[in-house]
Amino acid sequence: MPLSIGIDIGGTNLRAARISGAGEILERLSEKSAPDPQAVLSRIAGMVRRLDTSEVSAIGIGVPGRVDAHRRAVLSGGYVNLASVSLAQCLEDMAGKPVVIDNDCNMALVAEMALGAGRGHHDVAMFTIGTGIGGAVAQDRRIVRGRATAGQLGHITVDVNGEICACGRRGCVETTSSGTALGRHIARAGLRPDLSVDQLFARDAAGDIQARAILEAWATPLRAAIDNSVAMSVPASGKSTVSRGIADRTGWPLLALDTIKNPFLEALGGGDRAFNRTLGRASYQAIWSVVGEAPAGSTFIVDAWFGFQPRELLEDHLRNAGVEQTFEIWCHAPGEVLAERYGARLGQRPAGHPGAAYIPELIELARRAEPLRRGPLFDVDTTKPIDFDAIMAWLRAMMTGDV
Known part of the structure; x- marks a missing residue:
């Protein structure tokens, strides 16, 4: 072997x-x-x-x-x-x-x-704690990937006014709960720098108030980050999880609005809300330009919420790109759930995306959102476990006409 x-x-x-x-x-x-x-x-x-x-x-x-x-x-x-x-x-x-x-x-x-603790499990979130903090998420035994710091759980924001992280943002859990951060907690308490975690726990068990305070300062933000990772990942993280799952199972190219937009936000250092909207429209156009340049018979997965743009604009893009057939997978959740997920990801999105002030607008958008219904439609409630077998069976039936 x-x-x-x-x-x-x-x-x-x-x-x-x-x-x-x-x-x-x-x-x-x-x-x-x-x-x-x-x-x-x-x-x-x-x-x-x-x-x-x-x-x-x-x-x-x-x-x-x-x-x-x-x-x-x-x-x-x-x-x-x-x-x-x-x-x-x-x-x-x-x-x-x-x-x-x-x-x-x-x-x-x-x-x-x-080989280890995740054997037999399909949906797993993991933190690794060392010099920094790493994190990974698997859904249906596949690694969930994203752009920028998406999926990097060490960069979940736990204190918007906290210390500057190596990534350039403030208050990432890595600044409060990594091994390096524990060393800072110990130094600020005036204890000797070679004090080990085992010794801290032993002191805490013996009733040492100072050791308890250090461990709480280290562990409390970590617990918040773990809670946030659960909110983002279980049972699902929305349409992007669905689109990535389909791409993994089919090999079809995935065109996601943020995948196109985020590199420009990162390179340009962000921008105001008006710039974000302009860049969003350009990214939307880029998606359909890519589709239009593809060979005849190509199949794409397009990950976007189409309610941001007029329906007539979508129809123009589809016509100009030569798209002959569409299948809609409508992913939805209550506005409050989307707001919680959005808030948990605030520290992971490039500068230029709307901040916390956008959350009330997001809740209202979710309340008014409806599927396009321009062709076959599959409904996915992302507050429940995603049944990829059912999605794939539906897609196969729609594409072969075996319905």
Whole structure:
């Protein structure tokens, strides 16, 4: 059975292991991490050389920060930022073996679902706590992905007036509840810096008020972030979860309004509400331009709420793009539920998206929202578990005419 090499890049340590096909660790190595990306790349390459054998068939790397797993690109990082190096390509060229990279917590969650605490579970949320805080979500045993910090649970906002995070925002849970943050809590209390978590818990159990205060300052925001992750992920996170699930099962290209709009917001540093609307209209146009340029017979998934634009504009876009058939999956939830989800994601959206002041408008939009009903329609209540088998059976029946 072929072997593989797994690499975990952390803010404190770099770890690597040669692993059997059954997931057994055969040999492991560790090096100190560094803020210099070239130093990290050099140390990882050295560990790969020491672990590599003729039986090793592939290399997997868990990277902290934002990663485009499909393009094998590191987009940004926090304590270790590898965006400036072609990590996967460099190691692939050196070792002559395929290299897969993803966010480190996504990698950890895949492992937990295969070999650990997540075995047998279909919907799992995971936090990893170290130098920073990582997070990953799986629905129906598939990793839920998103742009910017979406899905990175360490960047859930728990205090809008809190400390500046490495990501540039204020009050991320990483600033209050990571290992680094715990060190700050201990220092502010005037205790010795080498005090361990086990020692803190022992002091708390013995009635030490100072230890209790430190642990509460560390754990309370973490609990809030966990509650927010549940609100966002269980039983569903809305239309984007549905569209990604269909894309995963069919391989059809997914065109999402925010996927097109967010890179421009990030590059331009945001903007006011009027600019956001203008960019939204342009992104909407871009979706249909892509559809129109596709070969005849192509199928796309378009993820957007079409109520933001006039119905006549949609019909014009469909006609100009040469779209012959549409199937509508209408995802909905009560306005209060959408408001809770939107509020939980405020700290994860690029500057330029509406803030908390938009929530009352969102509730009213949800109250008035209706499906288009321009063709076959499947209704999805996203407050309930999503039945992807039923959705796929309906799509197959609609597309084959077997109804």
